[in-house]
Amino acid sequence: MKNLPLLFCGIFFALAFSFTGLILSSNIQLGSLTQTTEMQDENGNNMEGETLYPLTAPGLAQQGKQVYIEMGCIYCHTQQVRRAGFGADVERNWGPRASVARDYILQDRVLLGTMRTGPDLMHVGGRPLNKDWHHLHLYNPQITSPGSTMAPFAFLYETREIDGAPSANALKFPPNSEYSPEAGYEVVPTRRADALVEYMLSLKLDYSLPEAPIAE
Amino acid sequence: MSEAPQINSQSASPYSSNDAEVRAELSEIDASIRTSALFFTVSAIFWLLAGTVFALITAYKAHEPSFMGDSALSTFGRMRSAHLNAMALGWGNNIIFAVGLWIMARLCRSPIRHGGLLLIAGIFWNIGLTVGIVGIIMGDITSVEWLEIPHYATPLLALSYALIGVWGVMAFKFRKGEHVYVSQWYILAGLFWFPWLYIVAQIMIIWFPARGVVQSVTNWWFAHNVLGLWLTPMALATAYYLIPKVLGRPIYSYYLSVLGFWALAIFYNWAGVHHLIGGPIPVWLISAGIVASIMMVIPVIVVGLNHHMSVVGLHKEVWRSPTLRFVVFGAISYTLVSLIGSSMAVRSVNEITHFTHFTVGHAHHGVYAFFSMIMFGGVYYMMPRLLKREWPSAGLIKLHFWGSAIGISVMLFALHVIGWIQGVQMNDATIPFLEIVQNTIPWLKARTISGVFLTVAHIAFAVNFFWMLFAAGAVRAKQGPTLLDSAKEEGVA
Ligand code: HEM
Ligand SMILES: [Fe+2]
Numbered sequence: 286m287k288n289l290p291l292l293f294c295g296i297f298f299a300l301a302f303s304f305t306g307l308i309l310s311s312n313i314q315l316g317s318l319t320q321t322t323e324m325q326d327e328n329g330n331n332m333e334g335e336t337l338y339p340l341t342a343p344g345l346a347q348q349g350k351q352v353y354i355e356m357g358c359i360y361c362h363t364q365q366v367r368r369a370g371f372g373a374d375v376e377r378n379w380g381p382r383a384s385v386a387r388d389y390i391l392q393d394r395v396l397l398g399t400m401r402t403g404p405d406l407m408h409v410g411g412r413p414l415n416k417d418w419h420h421l422h423l424y425n426p427q428i429t430s431p432g433s434t435m436a437p438f439a440f441l442y443e444t445r446e447i448d449g450a451p452s453a454n455a456l457k458f459p460p461n462s463e464y465s466p467e468a469g470y471e472v473v474p475t476r477r478a479d480a481l482v483e484y485m486l487s488l489k490l491d492y493s494l495p496e497a498p499i500a501e
Numbered sequence: 502m503s504e505a506p507q508i509n510s511q512s513a514s515p516y517s518s519n520d521a522e523v524r525a526e527l528s529e530i531d532a533s534i535r536t537s538a539l540f541f542t543v544s545a546i547f548w549l550l551a552g553t554v555f556a557l558i559t560a561y562k563a564h565e566p567s568f569m570g571d572s573a574l575s576t577f578g579r580m581r582s583a584h585l586n587a588m589a590l591g592w593g594n595n596i597i598f599a600v601g602l603w604i605m606a607r608l609c610r611s612p613i614r615h616g617g618l619l620l621i622a623g624i625f626w627n628i629g630l631t632v633g634i635v636g637i638i639m640g641d642i643t644s645v646e647w648l649e650i651p652h653y654a655t656p657l658l659a660l661s662y663a664l665i666g667v668w669g670v671m672a673f674k675f676r677k678g679e680h681v682y683v684s685q686w687y688i689l690a691g692l693f694w695f696p697w698l699y700i701v702a703q704i705m706i707i708w709f710p711a712r713g714v715v716q717s718v719t720n721w722w723f724a725h726n727v728l729g730l731w732l733t734p735m736a737l738a739t740a741y742y743l744i745p746k747v748l749g750r751p752i753y754s755y756y757l758s759v760l761g762f763w764a765l766a767i768f769y770n771w772a773g774v775h776h777l778i779g780g781p782i783p784v785w786l787i788s789a790g791i792v793a794s795i796m797m798v799i800p801v802i803v804v805g806l807n808h809h810m811s812v813v814g815l816h817k818e819v820w821r822s823p824t825l826r827f828v829v830f831g832a833i834s835y836t837l838v839s840l841i842g843s844s845m846a847v848r849s850v851n852e853i854t855h856f857t858h859f860t861v862g863h864a865h866h867g868v869y870a871f872f873s874m875i876m877f878g879g880v881y882y883m884m885p886r887l888l889k890r891e892w893p894s895a896g897l898i899k900l901h902f903w904g905s906a907i908g909i910s911v912m913l914f915a916l917h918v919i920g921w922i923q924g925v926q927m928n929d930a931t932i933p934f935l936e937i938v939q940n941t942i943p944w945l946k947a948r949t950i951s952g953v954f955l956t957v958a959h960i961a962f963a964v965n966f967f968w969m970l971f972a973a974g975a976v977r978a979k980q981g982p983t984l985l986d987s988a989k990e991e992g993v994a
Contacts, residue, residue, distance in 0.1 A: 289681070295766060296690045300697055300730070303770030307722050308701065308715070311786055316712045354644040357578010363856055367779040372852055376930035384781045389713035394706075396644060397717050397780060401856035401927065402563075402941075404934055426566070432939050436566040436577050 318387050325498040338492045339388050342484070349484025352477045354394065356438065363398035364407045366490060369500075380408035380490040385497045388490065403435055408490040417457050419482040420474055424456055425464050441478035447471050454479075526610060527886075533612035534603055535887050537619040539970070541599035542880060544627050546963050548591025551634075553952075553959050555584035560952045564945040574638050582637050582649040589647070589727065590630055590658070593872065597691075597735045598623060600879035602669055603887075604742045605688045609676030615668065622664035629657035645706055645716075647724035652707055659700055666692045683758040687738035690766065694730040698723050714782050718774065725773030728867055733765070733835075736875040737804060740832050743882055744811050747825050748818055753810035757803050764800035768793045775846040778855060794846030797839060805836035821984045823898045827878030830906060834870035838863065853928060858941065859920025862913050869955075870909045877901070877962065885982065890969060892983040897965040899985060904958025912951035919944035 320337040342350070353359070366380035374380060384407050389395050414422075418429060424442050426433040442456070444466050456472040458465035466472050474482070493499045559580045562568050569575040606613050613619070633650035636642070641651035650658065669692040673685065702723035705711045711719060745752050752758060774782070774790025812819055812829060819825040842863060845854050854860060881898065885891055892898060919941050926937045 292681070292686060292689070295763065296686075296693055299690075299766035299770055300694055302767075303722065304697075304701065306789065307771065307774060307786065308705070308719055311718045311783070312705075312711055312715050314783060315715050318713065355640045355642060356573065357576055357582060357642060357644060359644045359646075360578040360581050365780050371779050371848075372855075373928045373930040377927075377934070386714050386781050386783070388781060392713060393710050394643075394645070395714055395716045397714070397777070399646065399776060399856060399860065402938070430935055432935055434564060434566050434938055434942065434945075436562065437570050438576075440571060440573055 315386050315390075318390050320390070321387070321495065323495045324493040325495060331495050336492070338494060339391055340492075341391055342487045345480050345483040346487035347484075348477075349480035349482065349487075350394075350396075352441075352481040353396070353484055356481075358406075359396050359398045361400055361402035361435065363401055363405045364488070365397045366405060366407050374405060377404070378408075378412065379405040380411075381499045382490065382493075382497050384490060385494060387494055387496065403433075406485070406488055408488060410486040410489040411491050414485075416482055416486065419485050420456050420478065421458065423478060423481065424472060428459065428462060428464050438478075441475055441481065442472050443475055444470055444472050527607055530606050530610070530612050531603075531886055533616055534606050534619075537616055537623060538599045538603050538883065538887055540620055540623055541595045541602075542884070542966075543970075544623070545592050545595035545599060546966055548587050548595060548630075549959055550963060552584055552587035552592055553956050555580050555587055557949070557952050557956060559584050560945070560949040564942045564949070573640060578644070579638050579640070579642055582642055583634050585647065586630070586634055586637065586649055588868065589732075590650075591627075591634075593732055593868070593876075594626070594662075595623075596876045596880070597732075598626075598665055600739055600876060600883055601688050601691070601735045602665075602672070603883055604684055604738060604879075605669055606672050608682050608685050608742070609672050611672065611675045611677055613668075613672055614675065615671075619665065619668045622661045622668065625657060625661035626665065629654050629661060633658065643707060645720055647727060648702055648706060648720070655703055655707070659696065659703065662696055662699070666696055682741075683752070683755075683762060684738035684742045686762050687734035687741070690762075691731050691734040691738075694726065694734075698726050698730065714780070717777060717780070718782060718786065721773040721776040723773070725776060726770065728872075729765070729769035729772065732868065732872045733769070736831065736835070736872045737761075737765075739875050739879045740808060740828050743824055743828050743878060744808060744832075747822050747882070748812065748815050750811070750815075753807050757807040761800045761803040761807060764796070764803065768796040768800065772797060772846070775851070778846070778848060778851045791846045791848065795843050798843050801836055801839040801843075805832070808832045821986050823892070823895075823902075823983065823985055824878045824882040826902055826985060827874045827881065827905075830902075831871050831873075831875035831878065834866060834874065838866040838871055841866065853924035854920060855924070856927070857920040857923040858916045858944070859924060862916025862920055865909065865916070866913050869905075870913065874905065874909075877905070880966070884966070884969060888969065892965055893968045893972070894965055895983045895985055897961045898983065900961040901958045901965070902985075904954050904956075904961060908951045908954030908958060910951075911954065912948050915944045915947035915951065 320339060322334045322337055323331050324334045324338075325331060364384075366382070366384045367374045368383035369375040375382070388407075389397075420442075422429045422435075423438045425437040425439060426435040427437075447469055451471050452473050454473055456474070458472075491499075558569065558575065559577065562570075562577050562580065566577075573579075602619070630650075633654035636651040636654055637649050641653075642649045643651060669688065673689055676685075702719055705719045706716050710716055741752060741758070771789050771793030774786050775794045778787055778791070780787075808829075809832075812825070819829050844850055845859075845863065854863075881892065923937055923941055926932045926940070927934075
């Protein structure tokens with residue numbers, strides 16, 4: 286090749302095209318999305334609801350998201366629900382509907398993820414898993430899910446001698462669990478564990494959007 | 502010691518090294534870049550070993566989750582990210598700076614200027630990377646895939662990279678001769694594309710986060726293009742340089758090279774969105790990604806054909822040359838991995854493979870079986886010319902080759918098979934999730950075993966390398982190059 290200007294222009298425009306087509310244009314299309322109160326009624330007509338969706342997450346949950354980021358949970362968990370008929374996300378109760386772009390607009394860091402070593406967590410707060418379950422699971426997944434390959438995050442908990450009455454927030458191990466602490470000791474969550482569980486409980490996809498109604 | 506290996510003594514392309522004048526010129530160019538090329542190679546090998554350790558820990562933790570489970574420092578996510586960044590930015594980038602810039606300098610036929618600047622930029626690159634990986638392990642990981650390095654290290658990386666890139670472009674500017682060889686297009690383009698991708702991704706995701714999933718689109722535009730517009734062009738440039746050099750005959754078709762280059766430049770760009778198929782982004786974006794991914798079949802077939810036609814009939818030579826054994830393994834892998842990649846973009850396939858180990862297998866098919874194998878070949882070719890010494894042990898080269906070839910084959914087989922099973926089973930809501938998790942375990946163990954093979958290979962490579970580098974006196978002065986079968990004793994050239 287001898288035509289160097291052509292080579293340079295080609296190299297430049299090749300990337301400029303995709304940058305414009307993918308990044309700038311999606312920034313224009315999606316960057317203007319806002320929260321909405323609109324939802325659909327039973328007949329599929331748009332109507333005004335009361336609440337602005339998506340909701341802003343409460344402060345402690347925001348801190349929990351930071352813990353989620355630091356612990357690298359994203360490398361085993363996605364936060365995106367594919368539409369019914371494409372995969373079995375909805376059938377597995379990972380969410381009542383597909384997640385759409387508007388669901389993520391309030392997030393400073395979007396954690397879609399690409400790997401499902403563990404289940405999708407977009408709607409984990411909407412599943413019948415309470416705080417106690419989450420703490421036991423994080424402390425050691427073998428307690429709640431024997432055979433899991435999720436790592437224990439026991440270092441987010443503190444094992445300490447019971448001083449007088451047991452603490453209210455101490456982990457409630459199942460009877461005779463091989464993971465319970467020695468007699469006279471208890472396991473309590475650190476603030477980070479509390480925040481992380483709060484974050485898990487805040488993840489819900491239980492609201493309709495005009496472009497993504499929840500089928501009854 | 503003979504100046505050029507016998508096997509390529511009639512090397513015809515890009516420049517005949519038969520010509521004494523050209524040889525003297527190359528020798529002068531080699532001398533001018535020696536220090537920085539050695540620095541980059543040593544750094545690359547160091548990162549390769551570090552990345553291997555992180556890889557083994559990660560692979561083992563995937564089936565023994567409580568292993569090293571008592572500390573936040575060694576959690577799966579951090580070890581995995583330390584592995585990815587050590588390999589991609591440590592091994593990958595350093596070896597590109599070594600082999601790619603050396604090839605660029607040779608093809609530009611001009612001794613390099615300001616080699617000191619290159620060396621300093623290289624030192625800063627590695628400092629930035631060390632800070633970044635320590636940061637990841639300490640918990641400042643960003644959890645943005647392929648961009649895990651914390652914000653306090655990235656400006657240093659971007660800056661030192663810019664210096665290295667500018668340096669490469671300058672080498673090009675001062676080139677001699679009219680003709681610009683295909684390797685030079687690829688290297689020039691890669692040097693230009695990478696910083697653009699990196700800086701846009703940093704700005705739109707970390708510094709001034711774009712709204713919602715625009716971040717994700719940017720993320721995969723970047724991450725996919727690191728492979729497609731950075732590692733791939735550099736590996737292809739290396740293959741395009743080495744195949745004719747070693748075999749002593751020109752690349753099969755100039756027009757196929759042109760076509761392959763432009764098709765890659767135009768299509769690869771758009772393909773990144775295939776990482777978001779089924780995701781919460783507008784359908785037209787995804788469709789663009791799918792179309793581009795499928796169009797990639799064109800450059801892949803073209804490049805594959807061109808490489809294949811260039812080596813056809815010379816399989817013995819390929820097998821005997823350490824360089825070509827690795828390079829051809831890599832070139833074949835390029836065709837395979839790309840065709841598999843294109844089919845993974847088809848919606849009905851992607852529905853199965855998307856969130857599974859299949860993708861991880863595919864990633865290693867690309868970065869290891871294609872990119873890394875070609876770069877190993879590049880090091881085997883470059884070092885004797887930089888040091889004017891031969892590789893001390895053919896046995897270690899063979900160990901490296903077989904360790905890598907067997908290891909990566911086992912890994913790819915295991916991850917593709919279990920990824921597919923995992924995908925099919927996840928799409929069947931009647932199968933309990935934990936059962937699927939259980940099914941993956943034996944295959945993940947197979948991956949750990951494959952990691953042992955790869956580790957042995959990397960150690961053999963490193964030992965041979967440092968032996969060559971430091972034990973100058975011990976290296977036997979040989980008549981010819983280190984080749985890989987007994988034919989060399991019979992003096993076959
Ligand atoms: C020593 C041999 C190696 C072993 C045992 C190994 C193992 C692993 C493991 C366990 C993961 C995490 C996968 C997961 O999340 O489930 C991974 C990811 C990754 N590794 Fe390696 N690896 C090796 C060599 C390499 C090399 C040489 C490179 C690059 C030049 C590389 C590039 C990557 C990349 C890019 C990912 C991320 C994959 C993705 O995002 O899908 N690996 N590797
Ligand atoms: Fe990709």
